[in-house]
Amino acid sequence: MSRSGIRPLYTLRQITLALGMDRRTVLKILETCDVHVVRAGYRVYVPIVELEAKAEAVWRSLQLAERTTKRLRGRDDSYGRMRSKGPPAPHR
Numbered sequence: 001m002s003r004s005g006i007r008p009l010y011t012l013r014q015i016t017l018a019l020g021m022d023r024r025t026v027l028k029i030l031e032t033c034d035v036h037v038v039r040a041g042y043r044v045y046v047p048i049v050e051l052e053a054k055a056e057a058v059w060r061s062l063q064l065a066e067r068t069t070k071r072l073r074g075r076d077d078s079y080g081r082m083r084s085k086g087p088p089a090p091h092r
Helices: 012-019 023-032 048-054 056-072
Strands: 009-011 038-040 043-047
Touching (some): 009 012, 012 023, 012 043, 012 056, 043 048, 048 056
Antiparallel strands (some): 009 043, 038 043
16 A cells, blocks of 8 residues: 555455445446456455546545545544553552
C-alpha cells in the first residue's frame, strides 16, 4: 500500500463496504460504467485506473472512505477518545 493509503487494486468487498451497498448493486454499477474487473477464484478485484477513468463517483467515495479511516485510526469509539496503550488502571 502506498503512503497515502490508496491501493492499486481494491477487492469488490472493500468497495461494497466503503459504499455501503450490496455486492450485486456495486457489480451492476461497475458494469454500467464499463469498468473492467479482474476475477481470481471467488475474489473480484477492481483496478484503480478503471475507477478513476470510468466511475468517478465510486472513486471519490473510496478516497473519502480512505481519508475517514485514516483519521479514525487509533480511536476506539465514536466520541473520539484515544485508545490507551495498555490495560486500564484499576479503580481505587
